[in-house]
Amino acid sequence: MPYDIVVLIKQIPDLELIKVNQETGEPITDGVPFKFENLSKNSVEAAVRIKEKNGGKITAVLFGNEKGTQVMKEAYAMGVDEGVLITGYSENNPVLTAKVLAQKIKQLHYDLVILGNQSADSMSGMVAGLVATELNLPLLSNAVSIEVADRIVKVSTATEKDVIKSEATMPAVISVTQETNEPRFPPVLQIIKAGKKNITTEQSTVKIENTSKIISKKAPKSERKRLIFEDVDKGAQEVAKVLKEAMK
Amino acid sequence: MKFLIFSDIEDSAKQVMSFLKGKGDFVLYTTEKGESLTKYGAQKIVLLTGKPEVKGISSLLSDEFSSGGYDLVMIASTVLGRDIASLFSGQKSIEVIPEIFEIKFNSGTVTTKRYGLGGKAVIEEESRSKVFTFLSGLSDDVPGDGSSPIETKNIPEGVVKILAIEQKKAKEVNLEKANIIIAVGRGLGKMEGIQQIEPLVKAVRGELAGSRPVCLDYHWLSEDRQVGYSGRTVKPKAYVALGISGQIQHIAGMRGSKVVVAVNKDKNAPIFQEADYGIVGDLYQIVPKIVSYL
Numbered sequence: 001m002p003y004d005i006v007v008l009i010k011q012i013p014d015l016e017l018i019k020v021n022q023e024t025g026e027p028i029t030d031g032v033p034f035k036f037e038n039l040s041k042n043s044v045e046a047a048v049r050i051k052e053k054n055g056g057k058i059t060a061v062l063f064g065n066e067k068g069t070q071v072m073k074e075a076y077a078m079g080v081d082e083g084v085l086i087t088g089y090s091e092n093n094p095v096l097t098a099k100v101l102a103q104k105i106k107q108l109h110y111d112l113v114i115l116g117n118q119s120a121d122s123m124s125g126m127v128a129g130l131v132a133t134e135l136n137l138p139l140l141s142n143a144v145s146i147e148v149a150d151r152i153v154k155v156s157t158a159t160e161k162d163v164i165k166s167e168a169t170m171p172a173v174i175s176v177t178q179e180t181n182e183p184r185f186p187p188v189l190q191i192i193k194a195g196k197k198n199i200t201t202e203q204s205t206v207k208i209e210n211t212s213k214i215i216s217k218k219a220p221k222s223e224r225k226r227l228i229f230e231d232v233d234k235g236a237q238e239v240a241k242v243l244k245e246a247m248k
Numbered sequence: 249m250k251f252l253i254f255s256d257i258e259d260s261a262k263q264v265m266s267f268l269k270g271k272g273d274f275v276l277y278t279t280e281k282g283e284s285l286t287k288y289g290a291q292k293i294v295l296l297t298g299k300p301e302v303k304g305i306s307s308l309l310s311d312e313f314s315s316g317g318y319d320l321v322m323i324a325s326t327v328l329g330r331d332i333a334s335l336f337s338g339q340k341s342i343e344v345i346p347e348i349f350e351i352k353f354n355s356g357t358v359t360t361k362r363y364g365l366g367g368k369a370v371i372e373e374e375s376r377s378k379v380f381t382f383l384s385g386l387s388d389d390v391p392g393d394g395s396s397p398i399e400t401k402n403i404p405e406g407v408v409k410i411l412a413i414e415q416k417k418a419k420e421v422n423l424e425k426a427n428i429i430i431a432v433g434r435g436l437g438k439m440e441g442i443q444q445i446e447p448l449v450k451a452v453r454g455e456l457a458g459s460r461p462v463c464l465d466y467h468w469l470s471e472d473r474q475v476g477y478s479g480r481t482v483k484p485k486a487y488v489a490l491g492i493s494g495q496i497q498h499i500a501g502m503r504g505s506k507v508v509v510a511v512n513k514d515k516n517a518p519i520f521q522e523a524d525y526g527i528v529g530d531l532y533q534i535v536p537k538i539v540s541y542l
Contacts, residue, residue: 015366015496027369038478092364092371094334095343118330120497121366123477124346125325125381129302129334138407139302141331154411159327160257164300165412175331178464178478179471211343212375215359220370224508228526230515232534235527239488239509240541242525243452246428246486246507 002055003148003170005047006105007080008115008131009040011064011071015121025218034064036071039116041078041183042176047114048079049181050148057081059108063100064089069199076194077186083197088204092122096208098130103206105135110171112153117142117175128175138168141175249353250274252313253290254332255324256300258282259424260384264322265290267387271353275316276396277309290396296403299413302328303406306335313340320358325381333381344379349386367477367500385483385504421455421472428454429484431475431502432468434461435491435512435531439468445490448535451542457482459492476501490531494519511535 011034018027047058060080062068065087072083086100105113113135118125132139143155144163154167155174186194229235249272255261256279265288268274276290279300285293294312296305309332313321323333325347337344350361357374362383364371423429430449432442442456449456456473463474475482477500487505491512492498499522502508510523511531520526527534 013365015368018365018368018496020368027365029365094346095337098338120478122364123366124344125330126334126337126344126346129306129331130338133335133338139331139335140408141302142327157327158416161416163414163416164410165414166301166408166410168408212345212373212377215372215374217364217369217371219368220363220503222522224522225524226520226526227524228515228520228528230528232527232529232537235525235529236534236537237541239525239527239538242507242509243428243486243488243538243542246484247452 001150003050003111004056004109005050005058005112005114006108006110007043007047007058007060007075008101008113008127009043009060009062009071009075010037010116010119011035011062011068012037012119012121020219027217027219034067034071036074037116037119037121039119039176039178042178042180043114043116044075044078044080045181045183046146046174046176048184050112050146051079054148056111059084059110061086061101061104063097063204066201072199073191073194073197074186076197077191078184083199085199085201086204087201090210092212092214093208093210094122094124094126094130096206098127098134099208100204100206101127102131102134105131111151112170113137113173115173115175117177128173132173135173138172139175140166140168140172143174143176144179146174146176146180249319250317252309252316252318252321253277254305254309254321254329255326256280256328257324257326258285259389260324260326260382261285262288262389262391263384263387264324264382266390268322269390269392272319277312284391286396286398287391287394288396289392289394293396293398295398295400297400298403299405299410300328301403301406301408301410302331303335303408304403306332306339307404307406308401310336310339319378321379323379323381325383330381333379337379342379343375343377344381345373345375345377346381347383348380349383351380351382363500367496367503384481421470423455423457423473423475423480423482426455426482426484428452428486428488429457429475429482429505430454430488430490431457431459431492432462432490433459433492435493436462436468437491439466441532442468444532445535448539451539459498489519489523490535492519493517494522
C-alpha cells in the first residue's frame, strides 16, 4: 500500500564556522553558510525507506530562507520527489514555525508527517508536538524505529529509562532521532539530476510576534584555566595530580 | 506564586523542587514512585499511573493547570517532557521557553537563559511565558525533612496506543553518575586504540566515553557512550578529552564538568579553549605517562 509522506526539513548555519565578535562577545552568523541539519537527513531517510518498501510520494517542506534551495537539492538526491521552500523563517519562534508548516501541510496529501525531534541549532524540541496539535494528529515521537503496515504505524521510543512501543492509525506525525537510521550518501549522478529539479518557493504569510524579548545573545563564557603544556612529561604529572584529586 | 512541575525522572524532579523552595508553592506531577521525592517540600505529589502517553499526560496537566490555580509550569526536558510541553503549549496556546538552565522570577515577567546556535550562544530573554522546559542541573539536590502527601491520578488514554514498555537493560554505562570520564575522539585513529586507553580508565575508576564520530559514525564505542548535545550531558569531577577537537556539539555535552583535561596533537584545537589543563602531543605517549604518575 503506497503512503504519501511530508518530510519537514531544516537548514541551519554551519555551527562550527560561527566565530565570536571579540568586542561584543556575540556570535557572528552573517555570512556563515547553511547546511542540511542532521536530523532532517534522518527524517528524509526514514521517509525514503518507507517509500522504497511501499511506494508513494515524498514531499519535503523547508521553512527557511532562499539559501535553502541547496539543502532541498540534497533532499532530492536522497529520494524526495517534490520540494516546497517557504521563506521568512525567524529564529526562536517554534510556534510560528509550526503554524507555517501546518498551513502548508494542510494543502498537501499525506499519510505521514516526519520531522526531527530536536534540531541541532535551536534545540527547542517543540515543533513536532506543535505541528501535531495544529493538524490534530497523533504524535509518535522520538522514534528509534518505525514500521508501517495497513495504515498503522508502529514506533519504538527510547526514553531515559524505558523503550516504549506504540502505534497509531494514519495520518500521524512522527519525530525521529539520530538512532532511527543512518542517512544515505546519494550517488553523484543523483546529485547532478537533483540540481535540475524544480523547487516551489513561497513566502510565509503567517505573522506571530515573539512574546519573549532577547536581552542578550552572547557566546558562553568559558572560565577554564587553560594551562597548556607542551612539555609532555610535566603535563602528565600535573594531570595525574588533578585526577588523583577527583578520585577522592 | 504556584508552580506545576512535571518530571518523569527523579533527579530533575529533586533539582527543580530544591530550586523552587522558598520561591512559591509547588505540586509535582510524576510517573516516578520514589518515596524520596516527598522530602522536598511539595504541597503534594501526584503520581500518574497508567500508560505514559504524551497526549494523555499533557491533557491531564492542562486540566490541572486550569483548575488548580497555577501560575507557572516547569517541565523537565526529557524525551517525554519535551513532547508533553509542546502538546501543552499547542493545546493552551501558551508559548514555551524551552531548554532553560537559569530562571529568575520578576514581577509579571520571567528572565531565563538557554543555549542557542547549538551551544555557541547563551540567549538571555525576558518573557511573560508561563511554561518552561528545564535542563538537568538547574540546581543542586537539597532534600529537606518534610513529607509531601502522595495522591494518584490515572493518565487518560489518548489516540496513540501504547503496546509495550520495556525497561532499558541495566545500563552498564552510567556516564551521568561517573566521577571521572575519559573520552576519546577521532584523534584516536583506530578502534584498537581503545585498548591502550583502558589502563587509564581503570586506574582512575572512570568511565569511557566518546565523541559523536567515534560513537555514531565509526562505531568504535556504543551509542550510549556518546557525550554531546545529541548524546549525554555529563558533569563529572574530571573530564579527560583525548583526541577530541572540541566541536560545539561535544562541548555542549560536557560543559558542566568540574575540571577539564584535554590531550591533542593540534595546538590550535578548540578543545584547549575549554580546558583547565591541556597537553599538546600524541595521546598514545601521554596516556601511559599519566598512568605512571597516578
